[in-house]
Amino acid sequence: MLKTLSLTLKLMVMLALAFVFILPIAWMALGSFRPHEEIFKFANVLEWRTLFPVEWTLQNYADLFFDTAEPFSRFIGNTLAVAATVTIFALFFNSLAAFAFAKMNFRFKRILFVFFISALVIPGEVTLVPTYLLMRNFGWINTYAALIVPSVISVFAVFLLVQFFSEIPRALLEAARIDGASWLRVYQSIVLPAAAPALVTLAIITFLGQWDSYLWPLVVISDQSKQMLQVAIASFTNMEMTEWGRILAADTVSSIPILLLFAFLQKYYVQGITMSGVKG
Structure with a gap:
């Protein structure tokens, strides 16, 4: 009862x-x-x-x-291309860094990892101006490179994957090394398949972060044809009138890919979040 x-x-x-x-x-x-x-x-x-x-x-x-003046389909295409590119590169580079920190031995590893993780406490707004100046010096202002390159490396992503990679038995990796496998082969054939839930989790988080990005595209992109989705939606608000119907329609359309992504990958997302926080 x-x-x-x-x-x-x-x-x-x-x-x-x-x-x-x-x-x-x-x-x-x-x-x-x-x-x-x-x-x-x-x-x-x-x-x-x-x-x-x-x-x-x-x-x-x-x-x-x-609306030919503000082609919403173009904004969706821009955001989808940038978000997908950032997600792919983020999975590759952050997983490599996490694998090195979790399973490889090299001098000053602990010190480097502590300094690397300490960047988590620095708000993104603090690095906004230095990153903008760096992009300007590279000549990347108003280009897709300014949207993609600074977003690839993520301290949080490396931290998340390190927690997951640490759970992979080291004996398994050492056995592969004894059989003659290189560290790259170990990473490709053993670590990545075992870490699929964590990688899916990181992919969802990264894609969602880029899909909803507003401040950075607003700063580095002034060309309307290259603008991102959230900045375009914000432009529907002006001094004369707020186009609430258009905003609600745009928000509904922009929510569909995220809802579908999470619906199909929810199992891996929950598993990745749970397992990455389990030690021992």
């Missing part, structure tokens, strides 16, 4: 939490089908019209995708 009551209580709490988290997303998605004058008309009352449109329209999506 007590067990049934406990399970019922947990289910009710989970349903309540799910409702709280899903309600804003549902309001955003359904609100994108409202005409401009109806979006906030029923926001102060709690009834079916608060969530569901009275008058359904696709005008917000038409304005979003058929």
Whole structure:
């Protein structure tokens, strides 16, 4: 009896939490089908019209995708290309660094790792100006290189993978070395397959970070044709009028890839987060 009551209580709490988290997303998605004058008309009352449109329209999506001055599909393509490129390079370089710190022995490894991890306490805003000056000296301002290169190496990514790589038995790696495998072969054939959940977790986090990036693209990109998604959505707000219908439609479209990515890779994401924090 007590067990049934406990399970019922947990289910009710989970349903309540799910409702709280899903309600804003549902309001955003359904609100994108409202005409401009109806979006906030029923926001102060709690009834079916608060969530569901009275008058359904696709005008917000038409304005979003058929505006030649601000081609939203181009912004999606830019963001997708940058996010995918950063994710691929981040998985390669950060996993190599994490493998070296976790499994290889070299002088001053502990000291270097401590200094490297200490960068986690430095806010990104502090390095914004030096990174911008570096990009300017390279001549990369207003180019995709300025969006991609500074985002590839991540201290958090290396830290996450080091925790996971540390769980791989060293005897397995030593056996491969005795059989004549190089460190690169060990990394490719043993470490990467064993670390698939952590790599998927890192891929999701990296892709999501780039997909939602706002401040850095706003600083280094002024060419509208090269702009990123979140900056483009923010441009729908101006001094004369905020295009809420268009913003809700853009937010809904930009949320779909992330929701699909997490839905298909949720198992690996949870497993990677859980296992990377387990020691011993």
